[in-house]
Each structure stands twice: as structure tokens, then as C-alpha cells.
Amino acid sequence: MSMFGQVHVSDNKYRLKGDFHHLTPNMPIRNADDGWALMGVTNPRDMTYIHSYGAEAVFFESLGQGKLMASRCDNKKCESKGSIYMPFRIFCPDCLVKNTVIDLTDVARKTARVHTFMVCERSGAFSLLDKPIKFINIEFDGVVTILMSYLSMGEPEIGMSVVPIFKTQDPTYTILDLSWVPSGTDEKKLPEGFSF
Ligand SMILES: [Zn+2]
Numbered sequence: 001m002s003m004f005g006q007v008h009v010s011d012n013k014y015r016l017k018g019d020f021h022h023l024t025p026n027m028p029i030r031n032a033d034d035g036w037a038l039m040g041v042t043n044p045r046d047m048t049y050i051h052s053y054g055a056e057a058v059f060f061e062s063l064g065q066g067k068l069m070a071s072r073c074d075n076k077k078c079e080s081k082g083s084i085y086m087p088f089r090i091f092c093p094d095c096l097v098k099n100t101v102i103d104l105t106d107v108a109r110k111t112a113r114v115h116t117f118m119v120c121e122r123s124g125a126f127s128l129l130d131k132p133i134k135f136i137n138i139e140f141d142g143v144v145t146i147l148m149s150y151l152s153m154g155e156p157e158i159g160m161s162v163v164p165i166f167k168t169q170d171p172t173y174t175i176l177d178l179s180w181v182p183s184g185t186d187e188k189k190l191p192e193g194f195s196f
Pocket of ligand 1: 075079092095096097
């Protein structure tokens with residue numbers, strides 16, 4: 001059994017198993033320039049956070065299955081009817097009616113291109129991406145929003161055509177299961193666990 005807490009839902013309730021926090025002994029902080037006098041203590045803390053996806057769960061589940069899901073407002077009374085959102089929005093921001101989930105994978109394969117990008121040589125704590133991280137903002141035909149993601153291979157350029165890749169092997173069920181490569185990339189060269 002994993003040392004980390006595990007969660008499943010039954011009867012509409014979270015069911016927890018295992019440890020959700022660990023108490024680790026503290027350690028003294030001492031001053032080397034003052035005879036190692038006590039200055040304080042470290043307080044190691046480790047906890048498992050329960051992050052609920054709600055109605056976005058279908059988006060994350062689909063990434064591991066090689067599909068990119070978007071959402072669309074189908075409310076006849078909405079001025080923005082037909083607007084397609086990627087990133088996935090559960091509700092239409094204009095009429096607040098629940099959007100329809102649609103499969104955007106083919107549109108992404110055919111029309112995704114870099115709107116703009118930034119290359120980060122450093123990252124924040126807990127980032128799992130290799131540096132430098134090539135963040136790209138992606139636009140799609142017929143989509144009213146722009147998606148932030150990351151380019152796994154090649155160098156980003158404004159307007160370049162990119163295609164989605166998905167971590168279908170051992171998915172993490174997070175946004176890291178989606179990445180992008182330049183159009184025409186050989187499938188054999190994709191990062192481990194990813195496929196088109
Ligand atoms: Zn709407």
C-alpha cells in the first residue's frame with residue numbers, strides 16, 4: 001500500500017485510506033558564526049491535498065485517452081451561442097448556462113498554431129517540466145480563447161503549426177498529460193509515454 005493517502009468516492013462521499021499528513025521531527029537551525037548557538041528549528045511538513053475536478057474531470061480523463069475536449073455554449077438565447085472554449089469552461093461566461101462538451105482533437109491536429117510563447121530558464125517549486133520550459137499560447141480555428149501549454153520538442157515561433165501529444169501511457173491525470181510538438185514530428189521521437 002502506498003504511504004500516501006488515497007481517495008475514492010462512493011455514495012457521493014470521499015472515502016479516505018492511508019496517511020494524509022506526516023509529522024517529521026524538526027531539526028535545529030544553528031549559527032556557525034556564534035558557537036553553533038540555536039537560532040530556530042525547521043518544521044518539515046508533508047500533506048496530501050484532495051483536488052476535486054468537478055465537471056472538468058472529463059477533460060483530464062480524455063487527455064490520457066488521447067483526446068482534447070473543449071466546451072461550447074449551445075444556449076439559443078445566448079448572444080455568444082456557438083462559442084467554443086479551450087481551455088475547457090464548464091459554464092458559458094456570458095449566459096452562465098452549462099456548456100456542451102465537444103471533442104476538439106481533430107481541429108487541434110489540423111489548425112493549432114502558436115499565438116505567442118515564452119521560454120523560462122527557471123521554474124517555481126514542484127515544477128516537473130524540463131528546463132528551459134517552452135510555454136506556448138495556442139490558437140485554433142473556431143475557438144474564441146487561447147490555450148496555455150508547453151512545447152516538448154523544437155523551438156517555438158509565432159505562427160508555427162503544432163499538434164497535440166498525449167501521455168496515454170501512465171497518465172498523470174493533470175494538464176501535464178497534454179503537450180505539443182511541431183507538425184510533422186516523427187512519432188518515434190516523442191517523449192516517453194506520449195503519443196499523437
Ligand atoms: Zn452562453
